[in-house]
Amino acid sequence: MTTAPLSLLLGPEAPELLAAAIDGYGSRLRALRVTTVGVQPSGATVVQYAADVDRADGRRTRETLAATTGDRIPDGAAVLAGHGVHVGVWRWPQDPALPALATATDPVRLSAALRSAGLPRDDVTRIRTRAYRPGRRAVLEVDGGGPRLFVKVVRPRAVAALRERHDLLAAHVPAPRPLAATADGMLVLSECHGTSLRSRLSGDLPLPAPADLGELLDALPPALLHLPRRRTHLERVRHFTAVLAATAVTGEAERARLDALATALAWADPGTHPDVAVHGDFYDGQLLCGEQGITGLVDVDTAGPGHRIDEWATLLAHLSVLALHGTAAARPYGARVLTHAEERFARDELRPRVAAAVLGLATGPFRVQQAGWAQHTRARLELAERWTAG
CATH class of the missing domain: 3.30.200.20 (Phosphorylase Kinase; domain 1)
Structure with a gap:
């Protein structure tokens, strides 16, 4: 069932609440469109909007507005109330949590x-x-x-x-x-030069060998082991399930299927793996490539201790979702990566981890309000089921 904060921020009352974010600037809200939606299992919500605004000087501009509830309201946000829900609002770039x-x-x-x-x-x-x-x-x-x-x-x-x-x-x-x-x-x-691996998959350009990806991962410094650990996708399955149940999976039959998938992943044997230095979110969008191979590894905020098997599982999950949505080169390249990974890790330990990562990606279509998000969510859940079944 959709949460009360989510119903408020996506419903007809939202424009009235968001108008308060621009009233202080002598502007008037003309139209509002949701662009991203983030929901926590607690019900805390953050919604980003594109707003058409009439400025006091007569100009019409496109603005970015944000609204948050629960523990997502940062100090310094203007706090309003609607239907018993407290909502923090602001306009870009006056984000109270990001003063810079x-x-x-x-x-x-x-x-x-x-x-x-x-x-x-x-x-x-x-x-x-x-x-x-x-x-x-x-x-x-x-x-x-x-x-x-x-x-x-x-x-x-x-x-x-x-x-x-x-x-x-x-x-x-x-x-x-x-x-x-x-x-x-x-x-x-x-700047790291090069084009992303995702772009190269879409453009039929030379791709790094899986062994090159392995060498990059092996080069991560052992000092990362002293940093905080991030939960794995398998450890976050219940989180993903709760988010999907609050947003995109509302039918009784679909919810039962989701619960069955979560239960199957909870029973999966993760195996025993040594702690090593990991990127923490290793996939095609984080890798830059050039004529001489890999030229960049970006978005390293999650780097720290973890298990190497989870790096390969994350990459495989993203590649399989890309293949699902029509990136032709993602399927054969994913097959090469899978062969490489299964030479190093047990199949029945790797594939549930891929399924868990795909389950996390299933929250994406609703989060970015993708056209046909319900269909895309179902397709990703079916993909997670196939990875779980092996």
Whole structure:
């Protein structure tokens, strides 16, 4: 059943609540469209919107707005109430949990911040948003006045550890080098050249051999073992199930099928595996490639201790979902990766882990409000069932 916060933030009352986020700027909300939806099993929700806004000076603009409930409301958000639900709202880039975001998205202020950090950059000509998770993080691409940079904005308390992780990895693998950091949560990173493995799969370009991927993973520094551990996909199956039940899997028969899948994965034998250094979210979107092979390993926020089998399971899950949705090269390449992985790990330990990762990806179509998300969710759940059955 859909949660009350979710019903409120996706329902007809949402425009009235979100209008409060722009009223203080003398603007008027004309239209509102949901772009992403994040739901926790607790019911805490964060929704991102694209809004058409009439400004006080007569211009009509497209704005990004956010609304959060439960423990997802950050300090500093404007808090409103609707149908007994407290909702925190803000407009991009005034994210109260990411105080550096307003600076990082303004060319003049960003140039000044870069100069203060020892990176002279007098002519920032373009800032492009590459990713934004309200209240969590943003990634920005910066051009002009020198080599391209990437700026990652996180919560202030997280920036020092993130810089340390990048410093550690960049000495061993082609991860972005940290160039500067600010106390309010901005980390400036070098560019890794190349095209993503996902793009190469779509463009029929040469692909790295699975053995090359294995060498990259083996090069991860053992010092990562001292960092916090991230839960595996198998350990998060109940979380994924609860999110799907609250959002995309509402029919009685579908829910019973989902519960049966979760039960089967709970009974799967994970085996015994040594702790090693892992990326933590190893898939085609995180790998950059060039003519000479792998040129970049990005989004290393999750790097730490884990099991090597889970790295291969995550990659296989993403490749199988890509194949499911029409990326032709993903199927034969996934078969090569699977052969490589099954030469190293027991089949009955690897495949349930792939299924669990696919189950996590099944939350994606609803989260990004993909057209036909119900059909896409069903297809991914069926794929997880096939991996579980072996």
